[in-house]
Amino acid sequence: MNAQAQKQKPSITILQFICIISGIQIGVAVLSLPGNLVKAAGTDGWIAIIIGWIIAGVAGTVIVMVMKNGQDETILELISRTLGKWAGKLAALLMACYFVLLTFDGLNRTVLITKTWLLPNTSSFTLMVLMLIPSYAVLNNQIIAVGRYVVVIFLMSLWVPFIYLLPLKNGHLLHLLPVIKEGWGPVFIALKALIYPSLGIIAAFFLYPYLKNKKQAVAGMWVSNSITMGLYLFITVICLLFYSPDEFIQYNEPVISMLSSIEFRFVERIEVLFIAFYIFFFSMVWIPCLYLTVECTSWMLGGKKKTLHLQIICVGLAVITYLLKPTFSASDDLQERLMWIGFGFEYVLPVCLLGYLWIYGKFQPRR
């Protein structure tokens, strides 16, 4: 009976685990990261990524360690078992809010970028609805569909970084020198810019129970963090080589602007094709986040009618877009806020939980 239940329970592979976490992290954050790093630490911003990599890796390990305290249960079940039923409900509500904000932020950015670069005359609402329809189609299935979707997008995008080697023809290694030009202070201040782009490790709280081989979880966390930070380092260094330090801050989205300087003999305006493709890439934020939102709300209200929850949230997102009319400054504002909220959820909360569970384990020995 038990074995049968085990079999029916959906499970994800370690590759899907890695791709989902990296996808949420990279998503739309990669666009603004180089600019934010440079604003804080000039051309030394890239050093912060290496430090941020270690911090995010440790935070991920802490999350997995928290999850090891439970047996095949999500964080919400774990919290309600150890802290009480209402604490679980409260956690579910807060996390649902957090994930819906991440979802909205991802969608909002995608809509804004699509509008600026591709379809300036199309309304944000129409674009939002268009992004939500395929998301709904993916999400109406189990976690397996999300995992597979993200892996497919990941594999499809593997070639993209190589395109960024082309503008390097006009790159200057001199931009990076001297290393540590203003001391270590600005580098540590730049770490702040890395909080938002590292958000996503929290997904492990919900993915861990589905993971086939739980022993790989810590390694998986480190691999996904390394993929994310490796990509950030790559893109940031290329941006620094290509744009002069004095010119850099003139660009809102250097990662996209750089594409407009790529020339091929056989095709012009290459960036247009790329931005259309990037929508797939951006969807790696909002599709898993939307899934996690539904997971939280449906758990909070008894664990049934997931489809209804998904429908309500999708319609809600569309309506909010219609009413709010997204702007870049509002989106920047949201990202700034998300940075601190996310810091609380993904860095502070796991450490507190781990401490609590350790004390809990001491006083209440397992039977």
Add this chain to the structure above:
Amino acid sequence: MPIMIVRRGLLACLLLIPLTGCADQIDLETATVPLALGMDLDEEGRFHYFTSEPIFSSKLKKTSHESSGTSTTLRQSRERQDSQILGLTLGRNFQVTIIGKRMMQHKGWFKMMDVLYRDARNTLTDRMIMFDGPVSELFALDQPDQPMMPVLLRGMVINKSSRSETANTSVQQLHRQMYETGITPYVSEITVSNKKIYMAGTALMDSKGIYVESLNTTESILLAVLQRTANPGISLTFQIPGVEKQPPFVSNSVSISPGKISTKIKTSYENGKFNFHIKVKTNVSLTEHLFPFDVFKEKKELEKKINEQMTKKLTALVHKIQKKKVDPIGLGLYARAHEYDAYMKVKDNWGEALSRGDVKIEVSVTIASVGAVR
């Protein structure tokens, strides 16, 4: 049953997706795609724009249509452009952007180009060109024996710059050169004489973008050597002093074609002055020498003479640059990389600081081949 309905609904929605492009649609028949953009000031200081767009028609002899007019800004000029032509103007396919010399002598001309950078639908790969003369003259040229002006100009810039005979500055790179404090902008320069377009070399601007000096094609090659952008395939000709001439022929000439050039720049800061030591090292092949000379026996001597001449020419170029207080070489980048603190103090006035600095040039040429004949 409900699943079927949902699936059909989704399919219908998926089919509707392509329709959203309709809001941003452009019919090819109504689009006018200018290939060249020109900007200039007239005698009274009014801003003029010029565009040249191809016409696809077998009935007309002329293959392009030129429109022009005055306006306050470039984006505003679009209305005026549209009033002269059949379709709607799009900035998506500019090949070249031409600025008149008069406009480039006015501070703040670069701000006029803001729309090119801000509106993401405009191209940034079009080449920047300065025209020595009124731009209206260039756009009025219609020579039946020459290719379409924008195509000709772009080809000229790209191909000549592959031999370093002119700058290869795209609109994107101009942005970098304008904002970077360690380098001053430079663009290609063309002239028209006898109704023919000529590549004149490189136009240099100061840090505010104001035109200050022109370099001819030889100087442009030497500039590329110092910028470390010179590709194999360039050609340099020197007159060796002390060799007898047979007028009217300048028979004391020797031409070389360098292979890969290694340019090393050492930076130091002493007594409030920046010092640069530039070492140029290359293997060359002789492509021409007009005076009798036993290259095998006296190779070292010839190398020495070429070194002397090239050092002299490079030094003259550097002096010319220093005198105008500009820095197209980008020595400021080296200064920032190696003498950060000292550079940051003079950052906003780098051209001035460089003009007070010392630049020492050392050339070491090795003759690798002498050609097919003795």
